[in-house]
Amino acid sequence: MVATVASGAVPAERDAALPAFAEAVEAHKAMVYSILWHFLRDRSLAEELAQDVFLELHRNWASMKSSQHILFWLRRVTSNRAIDCVRKRKARPETSLEETGEPTVLERVHDAFLSAYLERMVASLPEKQRIAIVLRYQEGMELEEIAEVLGIKAATVKTQVFRGLDLLRAKTARRLETHRHQP
Amino acid sequence: MNEFEEQLKQALSRREPPSDFAERVLAIARNQSRPAAAARLRLWFHRTRAWRLVPVLAALLMMTGGTVYEQHRRAARGEAVKEQLLVAMHIAGSSLHRAQHRIFDVETGEVTQ
Numbered sequence: 001m002v003a004t005v006a007s008g009a010v011p012a013e014r015d016a017a018l019p020a021f022a023e024a025v026e027a028h029k030a031m032v033y034s035i036l037w038h039f040l041r042d043r044s045l046a047e048e049l050a051q052d053v054f055l056e057l058h059r060n061w062a063s064m065k066s067s068q069h070i071l072f073w074l075r076r077v078t079s080n081r082a083i084d085c086v087r088k089r090k091a092r093p094e095t096s097l098e099e100t101g102e103p104t105v106l107e108r109v110h111d112a113f114l115s116a117y118l119e120r121m122v123a124s125l126p127e128k129q130r131i132a133i134v135l136r137y138q139e140g141m142e143l144e145e146i147a148e149v150l151g152i153k154a155a156t157v158k159t160q161v162f163r164g165l166d167l168l169r170a171k172t173a174r175r176l177e178t179h180r181h182q183p
Numbered sequence: 184m185n186e187f188e189e190q191l192k193q194a195l196s197r198r199e200p201p202s203d204f205a206e207r208v209l210a211i212a213r214n215q216s217r218p219a220a221a222a223r224l225r226l227w228f229h230r231t232r233a234w235r236l237v238p239v240l241a242a243l244l245m246m247t248g249g250t251v252y253e254q255h256r257r258a259a260r261g262e263a264v265k266e267q268l269l270v271a272m273h274i275a276g277s278s279l280h281r282a283q284h285r286i287f288d289v290e291t292g293e294v295t296q
Contacts, residue, residue: 137191
């Protein structure tokens with residue numbers, strides 16, 4: 001158990017676990033926020049969902065068994081929240097990778113802007129590829145770990161990551177090609 | 184990991200949320216920790232070990248209930264007896280009235296004859 005909280009604790013007892021919970025928020029806030037930011041590319045929404053994720057963790061604090069369990073739980077809940085959010089926002093049509101415009105003039109100026117460009121491209125990938133890519137390259141997770149977090153087969157994750165990478169490579173190659181032909 | 188993947192990793196590096204993020208989350212979490220009235224009562228019940236008084240309270244409740252029932256039963260019986268007495272008095276009153284009439288009739292009949 002992470003804190004001195006008995007299983008099935010009532011809210012007042014959760015109060016006693018607040019210091020441990022505060023430590024968990026401090027330790028994982030960047031991870032949770034970044035997954036949501038890279039997935040949604042919407043600062044306020046990422047912040048709002050990250051807050052919800054941590055409050056849900058607080059409500060489920062009594063069932064947390066270890067720091068590893070907290071990390072796994074946060075990654076899983078954050079990924080699910082991000083995917084759910086995009087699915088709920090279907091009214092707002094998702095921009096496909098092909099539809100996503102070429103980088104701005106400013107972005108073409110220097111390779112340092114490649115990061116911003118890639119970030120934008122990742123956010124335009126299909127949901128499943130996007131979350132797999134974010135977990136793989138932001139969190140440095142192994143395919144098996146991603147599979148466990150998302151509750152799918154490792155082979156499926158591998159396919160999603162490879163397809164995502166292919167799309168990103170193709171788009172980036174086009175960008176570099178355009179850049180090379182600029183006077 | 185190839186060069187492209189390294190670039191991707193760099194692009195997807197972690198970002199810090201706003202500086203007051205943790206503070207806000209903890210403030211809401213603290214509010215969540217405030218027990219509701221029912222939860223507070225439950226907590227008090229366990230902390231004060233009030234559950235130990237449950238058998239005594241149950242016995243008291245049964246005794247009070249028994250007394251109240253007995254009083255109610257007596258009152259109902261008294262009402263029934265009162266009702267019976269009233270009916271008996273009514274019958275007796277009617278009989279007396281009829282007898283008086285008879286006597287009167289007989290007496291007046293004799294006078295007429």
